[in-house]
Amino acid sequence: METLNFPIDVSGLQSTLHPLLQTIKSSPIIDTLKPSTTADSVAVLLFLLSALGYLTRGRVWDRPDPNYKIYFERPQLVDGESSSKTAATRNIAQCLEDGSYQAVIFWGSQSGTSERFAEILARECLIHFGIRALAADLSDYDAESIAAIRGTHFAIFILSTYGEGDPSDNAAGLWDWIKRVKEENTKLDSLRYLALGLGNSNYKYYNRVLDAVVQVLDAAGATTLVPSRRADDARGATEEDFQSWKDDVFALFRRMGYEEKSVEYQPTVKVELRAAPDPQNDVAHQISVHHQQSSTNSAILPLPVKNARELFTAGDRNCIHMELDLGNNDIVYKTGDHIGIWPCNPDEEVQRLLHALGLEARRSDALEVSPLDGSAKPKVPSLTTLEAALRHHLEICSLVSRKTALDLAQFAPTPEAKTMILEIGEDRERYAQLISTTHVTLARLLQLASPTAPWTSLPLSFVIENVLPLQPRYYSISSSSVISPRRIAITALVVNKALPGKTGSTIQGLTSNYILSASKLPSNASIPTPSFQHTAYDNMESGRVFAHVRKSKFKLPITSSTPLILISAGTGFAPFRAFLAERTKLHAIGKPVGKILLFFGCRSAHSDFIYREELEKMQNSLGDKLEIVTAFSRDGDKKVYVQDRVEEYAGEILEMLDAGANLYVCGKASMAREVDGKIEEAAATVKGLGETEVKAWTDGLKKRGKWKADVWG
CATH class of the missing domain: 3.40.50.80 (Nucleotide-binding domain of ferredoxin-NADP reductase (FNR) module)
Structure with missing residues (x-):
């Protein structure tokens, strides 16, 4: 065995201990401190050892490592580069100049939607018009530097509003700067900008962040190139509002003299299907590839349903009281917290999409997904099966956007299907009429355009890129952690929204129907409940749902006497x-x-x-x-x-x-x-x-x- 030798500075140790021993010996109270029992002797010894350790720290032990800084140097630095190399500039105007960008797309996002829109817009600006646009997190730059953006460039703002009219966390710097611009009467005559706001008109301060920013920029002399638009999630129209606004932006580019290019589909992920047995992966920890356990969110686990009952006494609706057993796992909750339920897509919709793609026979094949560039974020894990990806990872029950419909045309299996898809994608009114009477998912749109011929030319990469990742739905926990610490109660209204028109189409709430199915209670609705899988394990009993706990600030006061x-x-x-x-x-x-x-x-x-x-x-x-x-x-x-x-x-x-x-x-x-x-x-x-x-x-x-x-x- 190799012996590790640590050099000890004996002379330094002696010079440190000698004054200490002399002080102890000459102390006038030393006689009163003489130990009279074994316990006293041990206590004195421990005291002296502690004092010795304190006085010798840094001289004999725990001495500074002269090479300590090396641990924090970037491993990718090559010879000749300085370890003190400065980070990228926080001056956005300088960044645009250095990177030869023509535009910056600032995003302020709390849930990720604004960020996603900014990345989409930046990519399409480049491939359709050759415009280099930087998708920029507002928190990465000093907001004051926006004032220095030259008139040859332009800024695009995609800003979300949440809560009591608040900006997203990463937009706090912009929010403070906007206030100073107003108070100090700052002039922004050279700034050209466009803006889109994301919000929900049911909230009191609908799109307040967008309105406040636009008002201040206009008052400061900035020039708006396209009228600002307010997307409204209350109508489920955020995607369409973004698409309509983007159409106006692209029309502006054409007026500015940029030539629009027609480009073929270019995937950002590589997708391979290969025959293989089902992967023996732990699906419980793959329900989301992005969800991370943190101080705010617990891990996702399959929780058994221990009690469920119907709360409504009459009518054609269901309201479910369900209790989930926490068992011996690490999940804990406090009264007032939220529970995130991770639904799976119903069997009918999974089968419908597999059939439309002509991939029913390959549902159990292994699906391998890998990014083709560093910016692509995975939505499904590798390896998994095609069926598991469609069931557990993608929002295949969500409304298909008009932009997605337009892009589908190039893969149409028949000329008739292509014509229909183009009509829906290019005509806003036609699209609006269709979705007002029919819940158009991707699978239903494919079948509507081509009832008989499957879409065998449609790449799976396109499906994965254009369908949103499956997200949890949050419910306020209706049980007390004081009274029921290991059981979480959920109170869920089952949603079935009938659409107008002769089609008889109904939007069935994904998660609420998933909960109803897990409860095994009869449905009061006139339409059948979709069928779901409530476990990803073959050997696990049914009646489990995937869930995690999210901390909330909706708490009782500490003092019980507070009214x-x-x-x-x-x-x-x-x-x-x-x-x-x-x-x-x-x-x-x-x-x-x-x-x-x-x-x-x-x-x-x-x-x-x-x-x-x-x-x-x-x-x-x-x-x-x-x-x-x-x-x-x-x-x-x-x-x-x-x-x-x-x-x-x-x-x-x-x-x-x-x-x-x-x-x-x-x-x-x-x-x-x-x-x-x-x-x-x-x-x-x-x-x-x-x-x-x-x-x-x-x-x-x-x-x-x-x-x-x-x-x-």
């Missing part, structure tokens, strides 16, 4: 079921509990008043600590909504807020917007506040965590 105002409609009551369960438990054991004012709305007290019996038991236990205010939109002649009841009780709500209550709103964003408006109107009247003062009042409550919302589009 609560809970406002919900429909399944928005889910987290409040957990809140009330905890408060009821605390009250039962004698802890002080503050007053709770609960608003709950649904269609009818006789059909969809979910958890009614549980709520009545909580009312009996809490007594006057719980006040329940209901709103039914289909009982009687007059429709009463939650926001109407909030308006009636606005005075009491304001009194409770002034007394320190916490206000929570959960449900659809449109309901939350109306509720906000009613409370703000009451505050303006009762407190005598102006519009600006009311906004400052509500913003103050929200910043202090006294007003929280958990809403969806």
